Amino acid sequence: MSASLEASADPGQTLDYDAIVIGAGMSGLFQLLRLREMGMKVRVFEAGTGVGGTWYWNRYPGARFDSESYSYGFSFSKELLEEWNWSEHFAPQPETLRYLNLVADKFDLRRDIQFQSRVAAAHWDEAARTWAVTLEDGSRHVSRFLITAIGVLSAPTLPRFEGMDSFRGLSFHTARWPHEPVDFAGKRVAVIGTGATGVQTIQEVAKTAGHLTVFQRTPNWCAPLHNRKITEEEQARIKADYPTIFQRCQETFSCFLHTPDPRGTFEVSKEEREAFYEELYASPGFGIWVGNFKDTLTDRAANKEISDFVANKIRQRVKDPKVAEMLIPRNHGFGTRRVPLETRYYEVYNQPNVLLVDSKATPIQAITPTGLRTSDAEYDFDIIIYATGFDALTGAFDRIDIRGEGGLTLRQKWAQGAQTMLGMLVEDFPNMFMLLGPHTALGNIPRSIEYNVEWVSALLRHMQARGLTRAEASAQAVAAWTKHVKQIGAGLLTNEVDSWMTGVNRNVEGKETRVIARYSGSAPDYRAWCDRVATEGYRDLALA
Known part of the structure; x- marks a missing residue:
C-alpha cells in the first residue's frame, strides 16, 4: 500500500508511516497486526514501557476480569486459542498481562511499537492529506492515517x-x-x-x-x-x-x-x-x-x-x-x-x-x-x-491536542457533546479512526475491539484497492448516527444517573452534567448498521 499512497500524495510530502496507532493495548495490538497484513508501514506509539493497555496500567491488588476469561481473549487465531490456558473463570491482572505479552511475541508485534512515547498532539494537513503526530519528547512523525487505540477507561482522575x-x-x-x-x-x-x-x-x-x-x-x-x-x-x-x-x-x-x-x-x-x-x-x-x-x-x-x-x-x-x-x-x-x-x-x-x-x-x-x-x-x-x-469515553482524547481541518480541535468539535459516525469517525477529522470512541458499542470490550478493527481494516482495504487517500464521515452520516444514539438512550434509567457512562466526573472541570456519551443499543444492531455502511460501498463517507 505504501507505494500507492506515495503516488497519490503531495510530491513535497514525505510519509514516515502509512498509519500511526496510538496505544498498545488490545485494540492497538490487533490493529497493528491487521495493518501489517495489508502491507502497511505502521508505528504504534505507547506511553508505557510494555504492551497491555488497561492490563499494563491497572496493577492494583484484586484487579481482574468480570467477564468470563474465555469470552474475553482474542478469537481471531485458532492457534492462539489452543495454546493459551486461562487458569480461572475470571482471570487476575498478572495473568492477562502475560497473555497479551504472549500475543505480542507470537505475532512479532514489538518491532513496530515504540514504548515510552506519549502522544502530545496530532494535527491534520489537508493539502498533504497527512497527520503530523508529535510526541512529548518533541519528535514529529507523519502518516497518512491516524488510529486511536486509547481505551474507554484510560485517563485516570x-x-x-x-x-x-x-x-x-x-x-x-x-x-x-x-x-x-x-x-x-x-x-x-x-x-x-x-x-x-x-x-x-x-x-x-x-x-x-x-x-x-x-x-x-x-x-x-x-x-x-x-x-x-x-x-x-x-x-x-x-x-x-x-x-x-x-x-x-x-x-x-x-x-x-x-x-x-x-x-x-x-x-x-x-x-x-x-x-x-x-x-x-x-x-x-x-x-x-x-x-x-x-x-x-x-x-x-x-x-x-x-x-x-x-x-x-x-x-x-x-x-x-x-x-x-x-x-x-x-x-x-x-x-x-x-x-x-x-x-x-x-x-x-x-x-x-x-x-x-x-x-x-x-x-x-x-x-x-x-x-x-x-x-x-x-x-x-x-x-x-x-x-x-477515570475521565471516561472522551477523557483520553481530551489529553491529546488533536486538530482537524482548519485547525479545529476535537475538544471544540465535541464541546456540546460527542458527535460521531459509528463511534469510529468524526466529521472534519479525515483519516482518523477511533477503535473505542464515544458512541461505539461497548459491553464485553474485546468483542467490540475485534469488530471495530476489522471494520476499519476493511475500509482501508477498500481505499487501497482504489488508490484513495482520504476518508471522512459526511455531515449527514454523523447527524444520523448521533440522533440514533440519543434516541435509543431515551427511557433508559442509566441515562438518568450521574456516572462515567453518562460522562459525569466531578473531578474534571466541565464534566459535571450528563450527556449521551455511549451507545446503549444492542451489539448486533450496532454491527448491522456498520455492515450496511460497508455493503453500500461506504457512501456515508466522503472518499477521495
Whole structure:
C-alpha cells in the first residue's frame, strides 16, 4: 500500500508511516497486526514501557476480569486459542498481562511499537492529506492515517483536594500502581472511592492491612463474582466449545455470555421473581446485571424489585445495621451504574480493622502530611489509595491536542457533546479512526475491539484497492448516527444517573452534567448498521 499512497500524495510530502496507532493495548495490538497484513508501514506509539493497555496500567491488588476469561481473549487465531490456558473463570491482572505479552511475541508485534512515547498532539494537513503526530519528547512523525487505540477507561482522575502533594507516606491512583509490591501489613491505609476498582482493591487490602479506612462518597450496588479455578476437564471443554462461546457473544445484547431474560418482571409471580433473583445472585459473572428481566433497566417498579432484593442481601451480609445502610445506594437503582463484581466485599466491613466513612456527610477537606482531614476528624495514614476513577469515553482524547481541518480541535468539535459516525469517525477529522470512541458499542470490550478493527481494516482495504487517500464521515452520516444514539438512550434509567457512562466526573472541570456519551443499543444492531455502511460501498463517507 505504501507505494500507492506515495503516488497519490503531495510530491513535497514525505510519509514516515502509512498509519500511526496510538496505544498498545488490545485494540492497538490487533490493529497493528491487521495493518501489517495489508502491507502497511505502521508505528504504534505507547506511553508505557510494555504492551497491555488497561492490563499494563491497572496493577492494583484484586484487579481482574468480570467477564468470563474465555469470552474475553482474542478469537481471531485458532492457534492462539489452543495454546493459551486461562487458569480461572475470571482471570487476575498478572495473568492477562502475560497473555497479551504472549500475543505480542507470537505475532512479532514489538518491532513496530515504540514504548515510552506519549502522544502530545496530532494535527491534520489537508493539502498533504497527512497527520503530523508529535510526541512529548518533541519528535514529529507523519502518516497518512491516524488510529486511536486509547481505551474507554484510560485517563485516570485524581480528586482536587488541598495539600495532596504534602503527604509524606505512599499515595497513588489505582491505575498508576507501583510496579514493585506494596506491603500493607501493619499499615494504616486509606482507600478513597468505592467504584469497581475501589471494591476490588478494598477486599484485597483488608486481608493484611493493620487498619483500613474506606472513604465512600457514593455507595454502589455490588454483586458476587463467584470466581474459581478452571479444572482440566473444563479447560478441554472450553477449547472444544470456543466456536459456540464466540457465537454466543455475537448474538447477545452486549457480547457477554449473558443476555436479558425475555420476560418482564411482573409477568411472573413474586415467588418466581425471588427464585430467579436468587439464582442470578448465586451465579458467576454479570448475569444479575445484563441477564436479568428485560425491563429491569427501563421500568422503575421493576428496577425497585431487584434493588430491594440486593439491598436485603447487603443487610444479611453486613453485621452492623448502620454500616449496612451506609452501603446501600439511595440515589440510583441497581444496574443503572456499572455494577462492581466482588468476592466477600461486604464481609470486609465486619472486620474490626476496617472503618467506613461517609465522605458525603463529612467531606474530605484536605490531605495533610500525615493523612487527611474531613469536616469532623483528622486521620493518620501510611498509605493513601485513590480509587477515584477515570475521565471516561472522551477523557483520553481530551489529553491529546488533536486538530482537524482548519485547525479545529476535537475538544471544540465535541464541546456540546460527542458527535460521531459509528463511534469510529468524526466529521472534519479525515483519516482518523477511533477503535473505542464515544458512541461505539461497548459491553464485553474485546468483542467490540475485534469488530471495530476489522471494520476499519476493511475500509482501508477498500481505499487501497482504489488508490484513495482520504476518508471522512459526511455531515449527514454523523447527524444520523448521533440522533440514533440519543434516541435509543431515551427511557433508559442509566441515562438518568450521574456516572462515567453518562460522562459525569466531578473531578474534571466541565464534566459535571450528563450527556449521551455511549451507545446503549444492542451489539448486533450496532454491527448491522456498520455492515450496511460497508455493503453500500461506504457512501456515508466522503472518499477521495
